[in-house]
Amino acid sequence: MSDDFRTLVSRHDLGRPATRIAVRLVHVLVFVGVAVAGLGPLVWLAFASLNTTQEVLRDPFAVWLHADEWTNYAAAFTTVDMGKYLLNTVFVAVGSCLANLLVACSAAYVIAILKPRWAGVLSGAILATLFVPGVVSLVPLYLTILDVPPFGLNCRTPTGRCGCPPPRMRSAS
Amino acid sequence: MKLTSKALAAVTVVGLLSLAACAPSAPTAxxxxxxxxxxxxxxxxxxTQEAELAYFNEKLDAFRxxxxxxxxxxxxxxxxxxxxAAQLAGGNLPTVIGVAFTxxxxxxxxGQVADITTALETAGLAGSLNASTLAIAQDAKGQVYGIPTDAYSLGLAYNRAIFEEAGLDADNPPTTWDEVRDAAKTIAEKTGKTGFSQLTKDNQGGWILAAETYSRGGTMENADGTEVTFDADATKDAxxxxxxxxxxxxxxxxxxxxxxxxxxxxFAAGQVGMFVIQSLAYQPVVEVFGMPSEDFGFTTLPTVSGDETVTLAGGNVEIVNAKATEAEKVAAVEWIDYYKLAKYRTEDAALEDANLKVEQNTAVAIPGLSPVSDEQYATYLGWIASVNNVPTSNFQPYLDRAPKQTVLSEPVANAQELYAALDPVxxxxxxxxxxxxxxxxxxAAKAVQGKLGR
Amino acid sequence: MTAAASASRLTRWRRRGGLSTLALAVPTLVVFGYFSWKPLLQGMVMSFQKWNFVSDPTWVGFSNFEYVLADPLLGTAVLNTLWFTLLAILFGFPLPILLAVAVSTLRGPSRRLASFLAYLPVIVPPVVAILLWKVFYDSSESGLFNRILALVGIGAQPWLNSAASAMPSIVLEATWAGAGTATLIYLAAITGVRPELYEAAELDGAGIVSRAWHVTLPALRTVIVIMLLLQLIGATQVFAEPFLFTGGGPQNATVTVLVLLYRYAFTAGDYGAATALGVLLALFLAALSAVYLLVTRRWSDS
Structure with missing residues (x-):
């Protein structure tokens, strides 16, 4: 376990009572802080999800008093079809994760390890895409994904419905 | 004037088109x-909306x-x-889609919506629509760009339970702005709740302010939409x-x-006594947010003196894709009429539609404005009266005064931007x-004036 | 060009990987080229056009730019964006570093638990988080935050309902939502610090704070430099928070550049103006990044 101790705070530091108390105090503060900030809102959300709309709206402070509306969860899967949307989300998450890994790893390897002469230009061009807000390319991007010629892919399905909805404004931060 | 070859070509095309329109061989329905x-x-x-989808499919099969x-x-x-915009550019915007009045x-x-004036004539529908409601879908020259299918005037929604709690008469809601003020004060003092509230975001602050301006005899723009007119007493008083x-x-x-x-x-949570909204709000307030339907009260927009009121309408207009051909426009118009307006014409269609909505626990007919002629609308209300699940007695103050209200259209130019400029005010x-x-x-007037005509 | 020169150039090219390097860059070039750079350039072209997406676009020169620059709301939007960025960096930049350093001194399971808790806010979808905080920010006396403040004797705050406090309230939520990711990245970088450095510093008599300042922070240099740049770019493009919390209000106090851009595109349907503003913002950010990288180059390389 000695490896575990080789951080900013050493075993020797903890030997001094004053330092030990100070370090412990910081640790307690950090724990309380992240627990309140990280867990607090989620706990409230969890309780609120077991209330009726009216109960949450009338008194948001009292959500734990009548957290018994389990039908909300059933309703999410029956009336709103959560299952289908979760599956869609998994599909998008896995797909974009794989694509991201492929592109990001290969690009990073080229730019940082192989360092060809054009590495600077490439990283600049990638950084530049961050500068332009999504709306600028919204319509052209949609036209782009409607027909992807090299692969013969396109989203105009035979039923006339568009398989892919147009991109929306993303949250920027 | 210098005529480029492109402009010349355009002139020729326009000439040819108008020739085609005048030609005796114009296609009939x-x-x-x-x-x-x-x-x-x-x-x-x-x-997920099973019953509604079934009804849609049934109508669709019959139309096919x-x-x-x-x-x-x-x-x-x-x-x-x-x-x-992306769908319009990509060519896969549906031929028919519904949009809000605004x-x-x-x-x-x-120019992002088809002119269906000729198509309406070809389909023989031009005369059957309500002229005052249709105004929202017309330009200054009277060309028609859509078919209003649901229309509701802006009025005063109030919580009947809060009125009673505050000792006010829920069957005689305020008719003047002064009475609204007194009632709001009474509610705030007696119940600790919000007496009167107002939309202020998403351009709806400007929208409601426009109705309040109208109710005080003011206007927002001149008739041809070239000049801003809200920099005047009515808006400032509001x-x-x-x-x-x-x-x-x-x-x-x-x-x-x-x-x-x-x-x-x-409002649904019983925290607000009154606010200005269209009668259609009954639906989200009761069906989505769970307000007891007997608590929902509605009356016409208050005025300064309590006389006939002037208000603004909101609702749904079915529009046709700007890229549609003349034949597609006719087909689109016929579908809109068949799916949305047939219920006003025959008792069977009216009852079928009403029963479906009862089955779905959704409002059958919320008192509103008529997309068709007033007589036809009255007849329709008679047909469905026995199955209507909306407590129309709660709308009695509105129904009593509605025949005397004047419903004006929204500003003809840049309505959304005008409203957006008034939200912060x-x-x-x-x-x-x-x-x-x-x-x-x-x-705000200066900012909007700068956008008119762009 | 002489044959010898071209031959030596070829050798250099080969030494740097030559074809195989290029092959490895293909996914990046294809994906970015087709899905990013091409639509971006096409979008930029639209800033010089007026187009209703029905008939052919017409070229209008710089008139979209003139229109945007003459909009009285642009100045407000720029100032609001700078104000947000300043506040967001002031709180959102040091906090994750401090948190990561503090968490890194924890050991074993408690360290994992702390980093998990710190990351939790990131798991909440942004829109849900904003709607959640909107409920907390209810400015009546029965609002959640106001109830908590009342417990410690502080009166009800207007939160989003006042031009003065709306932006700080938005920053508070944005910091909460964004700190987790940055903390994890810094934590990962801290793990890479060689323990011998701490030991050497300790032998030299450096205290914990002094070690954090002289050993941990310098080791994080490159990460800090790039994180600050990304935070700057992200803060300048803030959209979802003001859009969903306040819609730009009250009294335009939270209209940011991207909220204005959204209004051009989707309220007014004016893509010419929207893309023109987007191009102006991109030029600003490009200049900012260039200056930033130039200024920080010496520090991060040393």
Whole structure:
């Protein structure tokens, strides 16, 4: 376990009572802080999800008093079809994760390890895409994904419905 | 003037088109019925709304049978300003889609919606629509760009339970702005709840302010949409009124950044006594946010003197894709009529529609304005009276006064931008006690004037 | 060009990987080229056009730019964006570093638990988080935050309902939502610090704070430099928070550049103006990044 101790705070530091108390105090503060900030809102959300709309709206402070509306969860899967949307989300998450890994790893390897002469230009061009807000390319991007010629892919399905909805404004931060 | 070859070509094309329109061989509805036409109709109910989808499909099958040469595709697409342009550019916007009244002026101005004047005539529908409601879908020259299918005037929604709790008469709601102020004050004092509230966000602050301006005899723009006219007493009085309720009476609560959903939620939760909205709000407030339907009260928009009121309408207009051909436009118009307006024409269709809505626990007929002629609408209400699940007695104050109200159209040019410029003005009088109404209105007027005609 | 020169150039090219390097860059070039750079350039072209997406676009020169620059709301939007960026960096930049350093001194399971808790806010979808905080920010006396403040004797705050406090309230939520990711990245970088450095510093008599300042922070240099740049770019493009919390209000106090851009595109349907503003913002950010990288180059390389 000695490896575990080789951080900013050493075993020797903890030997001094004053330092030990100070370090412990910081640790307690950090724990309380992240627990309140990280867990607090989620706990409230969890309780609120077991209330009726009216109960949450009338008194948001009292959500734990009548957290018994389990039908909300059933309703999410029956009336709103959560299952289908979760599956869609998994599909998008896995797909974009794989694509991201492929592109990001290969690009990073080229730019940082192989360092060809054009590495600077490439990283600049990638950084530049961050500068332009999504709306600028919204319509052209949609036209782009409607027909992807090299692969013969396109989203105009035979039923006339568009398989892919147009991109929306993303949250920027 | 220098005529470039492109301009010349355009002139020639326009000439040819107008020739074609005047030619004696203009196709009749029957001609088009025999042609191969393909349209895509939007707003198909999603699979989760089973009964509504079944009704849609039933109508669709019948329509297909009646027009065997036409191909009718469907799409679940609904109006969404974020995707509209992309779909229009990509060529896969449905041929028919529903939009809110307020969007019409911008769509017409930008040329993003089809002119269906001729198609309406070809389909023989031109005369059957309600002229005053149709105005929302017309430009200054009277060309028609859409068919209004649901219309509701803006009025005063009030919580009957709160009225009773405060000792007010829920069957005789306020008819003048002064009475509204007194009632709001009483509610705030007796119940501790918000007496009167106002939409202030998402351009709806400007929208409601426009109705309040109309109710005080003012206007927002001149008739041809070339000049801003709201920099005048009616608008300023309406703002001063809000200011006084907020800062002198403290009867407007403590949340002032309210979109339609926010306010509907608070109203449904019994935290708000009154607010200005269209009667259609009954649906989200009762069906989505769970307000008991007997608590929902509605009356006409108050006025200064209690006389006949002037108000603004809101609702749904079915529009046709700007890229549609003349034959597609005719097919689209016939579908809109068949799906949306047939219920006003025959008792069977009316009852079928009504029973379906009862089955779905959704409102059958909320008192509103008529998309068809007033007599036809009255007849329709008679047909469905026995199955209507909306407590129309709660709308009695509105129904009593509605025949005498004048419903005006929205500003003809840049309506959304005009409303957007007024949102911050409404917010200012509610969040800043020292807001200078005169200069705020003057600045907003200047900003909107700069956008007219762009 | 002489044959010798071209031959030596070829050798250099080969030494740097030559074809195989290029092959490895293909996914990046294809994906970015087709899905990013091409639509971006096409979008930029639209800033010089007026187009209703029905008929052919017409070229209008710089008139979209003139229109945007003459909009009285642009100045407000720029100032609001700078104000947000300043506040967001002031709170959102040091907090994750401090948190990561503090968490890194924890050991074993408690360290994992602390980093998990710190990351939790990121798991909440942004829109849900904003709607959640909107409920907390209810400015009546029964609002959640106001109830908590009342417990410690502080009166009800207007939160989003006042031009003065709306932006700080938005920053508070944005910091909460964004700190987790940055903390994890810094934590990962801290793990890479060689323990011998701490030991050497300790032998030299450096205290914990002094070690953090002289050993941990310098080791994080490159990460800090790039994180600050990304935070700057992200803060300048803030959209979802003001859009969903306040819609730009009250009294335009939270209209940011991207909220204005959204209004051009989707309220007014004016893509010419929207893309023109987007191009102006991109030029500003490009200049900012260039200056930033130039200024920080010496520090991060040393």
């Amino acid at each position: 029957e001609d088009i019925d025999n042609q191969k036409v393909t349209i895509t109709v939007g707003n198909q109910p999603p699979a 049978d009646a027009h065997p040469n036409w191909t009718i595709k469907t799409s679940e697409a609904t109006w969404d300003p974020q995707t509209f 969007e019409m002026s911008g769509l017409i101005q930008r 703002l001063q009124y809000l200011h006084d309720l907020r800062w002198e009476d403290n009867s407007m609560g403590s949340n002032f950044l309210l979109g339609a959903a926010d306010l509907a939620q608070q 409404v917010q200012a009088v509610l969040t800043d006690e020292n807001a200078d109404i005169d200069s705020l209105v003057a600045e």
